[in-house]
Amino acid sequence: xxxxxxxxxxxxxxxxxxxxxxxxxxxxxxxxxxxxxxxxxxxxxxxxxxxxxxxxxxxxxxxxxxxxxxxxxxxxxxxxxxxxxxxxxxxxxxxxxxxxxxxxxxxxxxxxxxxxxxxxxxxxxxxxxxxxxxxxxxxxxxxxxxxxxxxxxxxxxxxxxxxxxxxxxxxxxxxxxxxxxxxxxxxxxxxx
Numbered sequence: 001x002x003x004x005x006x007x008x009x010x011x012x013x014x015x016x017x018x019x020x021x022x023x024x025x026x027x028x029x030x031x032x033x034x035x036x037x038x039x040x041x042x043x044x045x046x047x048x049x050x051x052x053x054x055x056x057x058x059x060x061x062x063x064x065x066x067x068x069x070x071x072x073x074x075x076x077x078x079x080x081x082x083x084x085x086x087x088x089x090x091x092x093x094x095x096x097x098x099x100x101x102x103x104x105x106x107x108x109x110x111x112x113x114x115x116x117x118x119x120x121x122x123x124x125x126x127x128x129x130x131x132x133x134x135x136x137x138x139x140x141x142x143x144x145x146x147x148x149x150x151x152x153x154x155x156x157x158x159x160x161x162x163x164x165x166x167x168x169x170x171x172x173x174x175x176x177x178x179x180x181x182x183x184x185x186x187x188x189x190x191x192x
Contacts, residue, residue, distance in 0.1 A: 042085060042093040043135040043166075045112055045126055046078035046143050054114065054124040056094040056132050062086045069095060077141040085139075094132055098125055098143070107143050113156045126160055139169045 043056065049070025051057070059065050065082050072079040078095075085093055098111045114125020123130050129138070138161050142148050149157075149170040161168040 040091075040137070041135045042090060042137040042139060043096065043129055043132075044078055044082060044085075044093060044139045044141070045096045045098060046081075046141045047076040047099070047107060048078055048095070048097045049073050049076065051095075051097045053097050053099045054128050056096050056128055059093050059095050060091070065095065069097060081139055081141050094129070094135060096125065096128055109150050109152045112140060112143055112153050126157060129164070135164070135166055137167045137169060142171055
């Protein structure tokens with residue numbers, strides 16, 4: 001046996017060594033590494049220029065987001081959120097594009113929240129996240145005419161994230177952060 005790189009390497013036969021001396025053997029081919037698992041996976045739900053709807057699409061860099069969802073658009077803030085995600089070191093995210101049924105620029109709360117349609121693979125909006133193994137952070141950029149996230153979506157998303165053990169990231173409503181604090185206090189009281 002030879003000790004190399006803090007590993008024991010056993011040679012089946014010493015017949016391969018014809019001369020006495022020092023032999024160098026590459027043991028890196030024998031090393032097995034534990035596969036890396038992403039522990040910080042972010043899910044984004046919102047509006048984009050194009051792309052598949054109501055399906056979580058795994059994105060590994062901003063160029064891939066541009067190809068699949070059309071990149072940045074002034075009227076849709078999700079592209080900017082994803083750009084900042086990758087610029088600041090993000091590596092894996094899921095993008096769920098929602099679209100209004102009439103093709104207008106804004107969507108309803110129902111489109112963001114989504115609905116379960118019986119089978120696990122047929123949820124829409126936020127419910128389509130049930131199709132992925134896990135996520136740690138849910139980001140919902142403003143999506144309505146008020147350029148905010150409604151209290152209804154906030155409540156439903158908070159409960160969903162609590163069940164999934166994830167963190168929720170949203171912009172506070174335009175009426176001020178006091179509403180969010182009041183909602184949080186109401187939710188805490190309802191748990192007691």
